[in-house]
Amino acid sequence: MIEADSLEKSYGKKKVLRGISFRAEPSTITLFVGPNGAGKSTTVKVLAGLIRANGGVARVNGFDVVSERIEAQRSLAYLSQSPSFHPRLTCLEVLRFYAGLRGVAKARCESMLELTGLTEVARLRTGKLSGGMRQRLGLALLLLADAPVLLLDEPGLSLDPAWRKRLQETLHFEAQRGKTVLVTTHLIAEWNNVADRCLLCRDGEIERELDPTDLPHNFDAGIVPGSARVPRAGFGVSPKQALDQAQLLRKTEKFANARTPPPTRETRALPR
Amino acid sequence: MNVLGAQFNSAGMSIPRALLGREFRAALINRYFQVFCALSLLGGVTASLFSEDANAAGFLVLQIALYFVSLFALLAGVSSAQGEREEWQLLFTQPVPRTAYVIGKFLALFSIFGAVLLLLFLPALISGSAPRSLALLYLQTLLLAAAFLSLGLAAGFLAHDRAQAIIIGVSAWLVLLVGVDLIALFAARWPVFQNWPDVWVAVLMLNPLDSFRIEALFALQQIPAEAANKTPLANWWIEHAAAWFALISIFWSAALITIAGWRLNRWEE
Numbered sequence A: 001m002i003e004a005d006s007l008e009k010s011y012g013k014k015k016v017l018r019g020i021s022f023r024a025e026p027s028t029i030t031l032f033v034g035p036n037g038a039g040k041s042t043t044v045k046v047l048a049g050l051i052r053a054n055g056g057v058a059r060v061n062g063f064d065v066v067s068e069r070i071e072a073q074r075s076l077a078y079l080s081q082s083p084s085f086h087p088r089l090t091c092l093e094v095l096r097f098y099a100g101l102r103g104v105a106k107a108r109c110e111s112m113l114e115l116t117g118l119t120e121v122a123r124l125r126t127g128k129l130s131g132g133m134r135q136r137l138g139l140a141l142l143l144l145a146d147a148p149v150l151l152l153d154e155p156g157l158s159l160d161p162a163w164r165k166r167l168q169e170t171l172h173f174e175a176q177r178g179k180t181v182l183v184t185t186h187l188i189a190e191w192n193n194v195a196d197r198c199l200l201c202r203d204g205e206i207e208r209e210l211d212p213t214d215l216p217h218n219f220d221a222g223i224v225p226g227s228a229r230v231p232r233a234g235f236g237v238s239p240k241q242a243l244d245q246a247q248l249l250r251k252t253e254k255f256a257n258a259r260t261p262p263p264t265r266e267t268r269a270l271p272r
Numbered sequence B: 001m002n003v004l005g006a007q008f009n010s011a012g013m014s015i016p017r018a019l020l021g022r023e024f025r026a027a028l029i030n031r032y033f034q035v036f037c038a039l040s041l042l043g044g045v046t047a048s049l050f051s052e053d054a055n056a057a058g059f060l061v062l063q064i065a066l067y068f069v070s071l072f073a074l075l076a077g078v079s080s081a082q083g084e085r086e087e088w089q090l091l092f093t094q095p096v097p098r099t100a101y102v103i104g105k106f107l108a109l110f111s112i113f114g115a116v117l118l119l120l121f122l123p124a125l126i127s128g129s130a131p132r133s134l135a136l137l138y139l140q141t142l143l144l145a146a147a148f149l150s151l152g153l154a155a156g157f158l159a160h161d162r163a164q165a166i167i168i169g170v171s172a173w174l175v176l177l178v179g180v181d182l183i184a185l186f187a188a189r190w191p192v193f194q195n196w197p198d199v200w201v202a203v204l205m206l207n208p209l210d211s212f213r214i215e216a217l218f219a220l221q222q223i224p225a226e227a228a229n230k231t232p233l234a235n236w237w238i239e240h241a242a243a244w245f246a247l248i249s250i251f252w253s254a255a256l257i258t259i260a261g262w263r264l265n266r267w268e269e
Helices: A040-048 A069-072 A091-102 A107-115 A131-144 A161-176 A215-221 A239-253 B014-028 B031-049 B054-083 B085-092 B098-126 B132-159 B162-187 B191-195 B197-206 B209-220 B232-239 B241-265
Strands: A002-011 A014-024 A028-033 A055-061 A076-079 A149-153 A182-184 A197-202 A205-210
Touching: A002 A040, A002 A182, A014 A028, A014 A040, A014 A055, A014 A182, A014 A197, A014 A205, A028 A161, A040 A055, A040 A076, A040 A149, A040 A182, A055 A069, A076 A131, A091 A107, A091 A131, A091 B014, A107 A131, A149 A161, A149 B085, A161 A182, A161 B132, A197 B031, B014 B054, B014 B098, B031 B054, B031 B098, B031 B191, B054 B085, B054 B098, B054 B132, B054 B162, B054 B209, B098 B132, B098 B241, B132 B162, B132 B209, B162 B197, B162 B209, B191 B197, B197 B232, B197 B241, B209 B232, B209 B241, B232 B241
Parallel strands: A028 A182, A028 A197, A076 A149, A149 A182
Antiparallel strands: A002 A014, A002 A055, A197 A205
C-alpha cells in the first residue's frame, strides 16, 4: 500500500510538487503518467526515500518515509530509469551485495539472473553491460527482495519490445501475488490495458484519473500531452504499429497546448 | 501479505558482511591499492637493503610512511567514495542507514591498509631492526592511514566529482604536510606566539602529520623528552607523544567520518 497526502516539493522557487495525494492499493498496478516536469519521478523518489518532501506525508506499507525510513525502505524495491552499478563488479557480485543488504538468501541471486536472462553474463563486469542488460539487472534487483511495494520510474526505456512485454507480464504476476506496483511512464500506448489504475499528473498535481484500458483515446484527445516515444518498425514492432504510434504522436503534439477539460464529477471525487 | 512479509526479517550481520565484502572486492581491483602494494614492498625491501644499520631502516620506513602512506590512504578514500557515486540512487533506496556505508568503507579500507603495511614493515623486521620500535611505528602508521583514509572519504563524499574530490583531498594533504609548518615558521616571530609559545605548539600538535613526525622521530632517535623542554605544553607533548598521536588521529578519523556521514544523509537526487 502506498499513501501520499498533500506532498509538496520545491527546488528554490520552483514548485515541483503542489500537494499530490493518492493511494495505490495492494494487488494493483498503478500507472503514473504525465508530461515532462509533471512531478512523476519526484513523487516516486520521495516514496523511495531519495528526496525529502517539503510538506505532506508519504507512507509505504504503513511506514512514514521520513520518520520510519528504514522500515519503509525494507518494504519497497525501486527501479530507476537508467540503473547504475559499480562498474568493476560483476552482475553476480552486485546481486549478492544487495542480497546481503536485504537479508536475502544468496541462492536467490542465481534465480533472479535466470529470470532476467542474465545467467550467461553473471560473471561479466557491469561496466561492460549494454543499456538493456543493465535494465534487466535492475529488474533482477527489483524482484530480489520480494518487497511488497514496487516502484518503477520510466522502466524499460532501454529494453527491446520482447523484454518490455516480459516486464509488464512480470509486474502483472507480482501484482496478482498481492504487491503494490507503481509505474511512471511516458510510453502510454505500450502500457494500455496493463495497469489497473492510471493517474494523470500535471504541474505537480494529480489532475485526474484515466481509464487504464483506453489510454490511447486520452492521448488522442490531447488530455495527456506529448510524451510518447515512437517505436521504430522492426524488432518486434510492425510497420503498422509504428505508423499508428507516429500518427498518435502527431495528434498529441497538435493538442499539446490544449486546455484540460473542466473537472467532471468523477475527477472532483479524486483524492487531493 | 504474510508470505511477502516473510522476507522482512532483520538482515542482522548480513549488512556489515555485505558492505565489507564489497569493499574488499572493489579494493582488490583498485589501481591505487595495486600500486600501493607494489610500492610498499619495494620501499620495505629498499629500506632494509640500503640501510647502514638497523635503526636507519626504521628511519627510512618513517619517511615512507609520512609522505607515501598518508597520500595513498587519502587517494584510496577518495577513490572508494567516488567509485560508486552513480550507484547512490540505488544504494540509498536500500533499508540501510547511509552512515553505515561510510563506516563500512572506513573499516574495510583500514583492514586492507593494515595488511598492506606489513609489506612495508616486514622486510625491516626480517633484516634485524628493533621489533618493538618497528611494531610501534607500524601501529602509528596505521593510525595515520586511518586519519587520511577518513580525509579521503570526506573529500570524496563532499565533492561533486572525482576531479574535485582529488583537488580538495590533495590540497588538504599538502596543507597538513608542509603548509601548516611553513605558516608556523613564518608566524613564529609574531608577538602573540612570542608571548604565548604554547599556542604555537598547540597548532603543531593538532596536525596529525606533525604529531606523527615528532612522536616517531623522538621514539626512533631515542631522544630524551627533556631535550625539548622549552614550554610546558611542548614538554607534556613529548612526554606523551605516543598517546597524544593516537588520540589526535582517532579524533581526526572520527570527525571526518562524521562529516562524510552528515554529507551523505543530506544528499538528495
